[in-house]
Amino acid sequence: RLWRYFLYRETLNPLGSEDGIFYVARDASPASAPPVQDARQPGLTVLAAFGRAGSNPGEFRGPRGIAVGPDGSIYVADSLNHRIQKFDASGRFLAQVGGQGTGPGQFQEPWGVAVGPDGSVYVADTWNHRVQKFDPNLRFISAWGSFATAGPDPQAEAGRFYGPRDIAVDGSGRVFVADTGNKRVQVFSPEGQFLLAFGGPGTGPGQLNEPVGLKFDRTGRLWVADTWNRRVQVFDADLRPVAQIPVSGWAGTGVQNKPYLAVGPDGSVWATDPEAGRVFRLGADGRLAETFAGPFSLPVGLAFDAGGQLLLTDGSGHRVLRLSVPGG
Numbered sequence: 001r002l003w004r005y006f007l008y009r010e011t012l013n014p015l016g017s018e019d020g021i022f023y024v025a026r027d028a029s030p031a032s033a034p035p036v037q038d039a040r041q042p043g044l045t046v047l048a049a050f051g052r053a054g055s056n057p058g059e060f061r062g063p064r065g066i067a068v069g070p071d072g073s074i075y076v077a078d079s080l081n082h083r084i085q086k087f088d089a090s091g092r093f094l095a096q097v098g099g100q101g102t103g104p105g106q107f108q109e110p111w112g113v114a115v116g117p118d119g120s121v122y123v124a125d126t127w128n129h130r131v132q133k134f135d136p137n138l139r140f141i142s143a144w145g146s147f148a149t150a151g152p153d154p155q156a157e158a159g160r161f162y163g164p165r166d167i168a169v170d171g172s173g174r175v176f177v178a179d180t181g182n183k184r185v186q187v188f189s190p191e192g193q194f195l196l197a198f199g200g201p202g203t204g205p206g207q208l209n210e211p212v213g214l215k216f217d218r219t220g221r222l223w224v225a226d227t228w229n230r231r232v233q234v235f236d237a238d239l240r241p242v243a244q245i246p247v248s249g250w251a252g253t254g255v256q257n258k259p260y261l262a263v264g265p266d267g268s269v270w271a272t273d274p275e276a277g278r279v280f281r282l283g284a285d286g287r288l289a290e291t292f293a294g295p296f297s298l299p300v301g302l303a304f305d306a307g308g309q310l311l312l313t314d315g316s317g318h319r320v321l322r323l324s325v326p327g328g
Contacts, residue, residue, distance in 0.1 A: 044279070044294045044323040047309060050091035051319040055081050058093035063313040063320065065112040065124070065166060065260060066301035069136060075113045075121055076313060076320060077301070082107040084123055086138055089305065091320065097138040102128055105140040111258070112166035112214075116173050116190060124164040124177065131167065131177055131192065144192035150182040154200035159186070165258055168214035168222065176222065178211045180258075185211060185224065198239055203229055206241035210253075213261035213271065217284075223269055225250075225259045232261075232271065232282065245286045249273035256315070262302035264325065270310065272299040279312070281325075296321060 051060045061080035068074055072089035083098025084107075099106050112124030119136040130145035148160035162181025169175055174195065175188045184199035185208070199208035213225035220237040230250050234243040250259055250273060257275045264270060267284035279299055280291045298315035305311055310323040 044292050044310070044325060046295055046321055047324055048091065048322040049319050050087065051076075053318040057096060058085070058087075060085075060313075060318040060320075062315050063318065064110070064258075064300050064315065065114075066303045066311055066313050066320065067113045067115045067121075068303050068305050068311070069115040069119055069121075070117070071119070071136075072306050073136065074303075074305070074311065074320070075115065077110045077113045077123065079109045079111055079126075079315075082109065084110060084113060084121070084134070084138060087320075091322070095138050097134060097140070104143060105132070105134075107132075112164065112178065112260075114167040114169050114175075116169040116175070117171065118173070118190075120190065122167045122169065122175055124167050126163050126165060129161040129163065131161075131164065131175065131188070133190075133192070142192055144188070148182075150179075150184065152201055154182075154184040154197045157182070158197060159188075159194040161186070165212045166214045166260060168216055170216055170222075171220065176214055178214050178224070180210055180212055183208045183211065185214065185222075196239075198235075205244060206233070206235075208233070212258045215261040215263050215269070217263045217269070218267060223261055223263070225261055225271060227257070227259060228253060232269070232286075234286065243286055245282065247271070247273075247280075248288070249276055249278070249280065251275070256298060258300070260301045262304055262310070264304055264310075265308045270302050272302055272312070274298050274300055274315065290326070294321075294323070 060078050064079045065077040074087040076085050082100040086095040107125050108127035111126045114122045121134040123132045129147040132143045133141040145161045148157035150156040161179050165180040166178040173190045177186045183201040186197045187195045209228040215223050222235040224233045226233045232245040236242045252275045259272045262270045269282040281289045283289045296314040300315045301313040303311045312321045
């Protein structure tokens with residue numbers, strides 16, 4: 001069992017279980033890189049916030065991914081409460097689905113959430129190693145996937161996952177899943193039929209190491225947070241790797257250091273650097289434009305609302321912040 005842990009990272013106890021919790025001061029942790037100071041530091045303006053620590057409707061414990069539906073509704077992966085919550089565009093609670101478990105509509109630490117063109121909601125049910133699909137009102141539709149380690153072949157164990165962390169849906173409704181532990185991205189039809197997989201472990205163009213955040217830009221290119229390679233990779237509409245953008249961050253390999261992406265109205269790409277407590281913006285050309293510290297301790301999920309304002313989940317603050325961005 002120890003050999004399989006070191007070779008395949010198969011844990012001795014079930015994934016998602018806890019044997020203990022160890023706290024280290026942020027300034028004493030070598031995994032917490034000091035924020036890179038931008039010469040301008042224009043800052044992000046907090047316009048509003050909603051949520052607080054708790055398990056009641058509208059409260060959070062470790063929120064992760066966030067997505068905005070076609071009607072402006074906001075969906076949040078309330079990870080440690082094992083649920084998805086829905087809010088209106090102003091942040092007023094509307095609905096929820098979840099509870100810890102393995103049944104339909106139950107979760108084990110969901111991390112990623114995405115909304116399709118038709119309003120369908122897709123959830124990366126991380127430690128159940130599956131995807132769940134819901135209607136816009138969070139009524140369960142279907143689920144697919146189970147646990148498997150694929151090894152070096154990205155085509156192995158098709159349709160199965162190892163700790164999926166994020167989801168993106170393209171304009172045709174195809175569902176892209178960051179199969180994080182298997183270091184690949186898998187693609188499905190809206191009904192969950194496996195279509196293809198790409199990536200696989202490595203450092204070369206198109207290879208991945210701990211992929212997390214996924215996001216499509218307006219031209220149909222897919223941006224991937226290739227976390228442990230400390231870069232963002234860009235794939236064209238045919239899923240060919242066309243750019244590898246180094247990231248001055250993402251230094252830690254801890255479970256909290258899982259960055260997410262968002263695409264702004266101007267085509268810029270935004271990313272979180274969770275353990276460093278900052279957000280950075282890449283221009284449409286892929287160059288680092290600005291780095292922002294802010295009133296958040298663990299920035300994780302990102303999404304833009306219809307008004308061009310940035311929504312950000314603060315995993316340690318157990319809340320969602322609405323931010324205005326420079327030039328927005």
